Amino acid sequence: xxxxxxxxxxxxxxxxxxxxxxxxxxxxxxxxxxxxxxxxxxxxxxxxxxxxxxxxxxxxxxxxxxxxxxxxxxxxxxxxxxxxxxxxxxxxxxxxxxxxxxxxxxxxxxxxxxxxxxxxxxxxxxxxxxxxxxxxxxxxxxxxxxxxxxxxxxxxxxxxxxxxxxxxxxxxxxxxxxxxxxxxxxxxxxxxxxxxxxxxxxxxxxxxxxxxxxxxxxxxxxxxxxxxxxxxxxxxxxxxxxxxxxxxxxxxxxxx
Numbered sequence: 001x002x003x004x005x006x007x008x009x010x011x012x013x014x015x016x017x018x019x020x021x022x023x024x025x026x027x028x029x030x031x032x033x034x035x036x037x038x039x040x041x042x043x044x045x046x047x048x049x050x051x052x053x054x055x056x057x058x059x060x061x062x063x064x065x066x067x068x069x070x071x072x073x074x075x076x077x078x079x080x081x082x083x084x085x086x087x088x089x090x091x092x093x094x095x096x097x098x099x100x101x102x103x104x105x106x107x108x109x110x111x112x113x114x115x116x117x118x119x120x121x122x123x124x125x126x127x128x129x130x131x132x133x134x135x136x137x138x139x140x141x142x143x144x145x146x147x148x149x150x151x152x153x154x155x156x157x158x159x160x161x162x163x164x165x166x167x168x169x170x171x172x173x174x175x176x177x178x179x180x181x182x183x184x185x186x187x188x189x190x191x192x193x194x195x196x197x198x199x200x201x202x203x204x205x206x207x208x209x210x211x212x213x214x215x216x217x218x219x220x221x222x223x224x225x226x227x228x229x230x231x232x233x234x235x236x237x238x239x240x241x242x243x244x245x246x247x248x249x250x251x252x253x254x255x256x
Contacts, residue, residue, distance in 0.1 A: 009052075012059040015156045017048045018071050022078025023147050028086050029131065029140050047144065055151035066157070073159045077252065081147055084172060084248030085139070088240045091179030092130045096123030098184045102191040103222035104215040126183070129230075133237045142245055154252050165254045172247055179240065190225045191218050 024030045024040045100106050100120035109120055119127075134140065181188070198214050 012056040018074040019078040022075040027082030094180030095184035096126035
């Protein structure tokens with residue numbers, strides 16, 4: 001009669017749980033402060049039990065002295081996948097901050113339900129729409145599938161922090177500014193053109209009350225452009241989510 005390798009089962013369950021915990025803390029939606037910690041812990045336990053029959057055979061047993069570095073690596077993998085996808089939300093918040101300043105809404109702050117901090121109203125609007133699209137497109141399920149697949153192409157204790165991996169992480173972090181400008185481009189371009197035109201009008205006719213009309217015109221134009229571009233958001237964010245998640249998986253491949 002074969003004995004059940006109890007230590008191997010415990011080792012596999014803990015390894016899966018640590019990688020999932022990193023994802024749950026930093027991934028969009030899962031890492032939100034609105035979700036109670038007990039709910040996150042329960043979801044980690046449930047997903048660990050689901051994934052173990054599929055990937056548990058790929059996880060071996062490790063000596064006690066190897067556990068600290070193993071836990072750090074596994075947590076880093078899960079956190080990296082979550083942060084890579086969260087770049088879209090950071091870019092959307094950045095776009096909202098830029099547009100809020102351009103539209104004259106920089107002083108109008110409300111409580112962001114995702115971060116529980118005061119944020120400009122335009123940034124909260126962007127964050128809320130992106131979260132709805134995130135859930136509607138089932139990107140949270142993409143993340144769970146990706147973290148399950150990560151055990152197959154990046155088994156525990158096989159991660160190596162090479163120079164290519166470090167450069168890829170830094171490049172991914174620098175994507176936030178580029179993505180933010182891409183998201184804010186329509187409204188940003190319209191308000192900048194309005195500033196230039198108002199400047200020419202001010203030079204042509206100094207009697208025009210441009211100090212009073214300027215903010216109102218920019219706000220109205222920004223809102224119109226923002227509403228007009230909403231229908232393109234699903235396709236845009238679907239592409240951005242695919243790019244960021246694919247980039248996160250590419251980074252994990254570089255760590256092999």
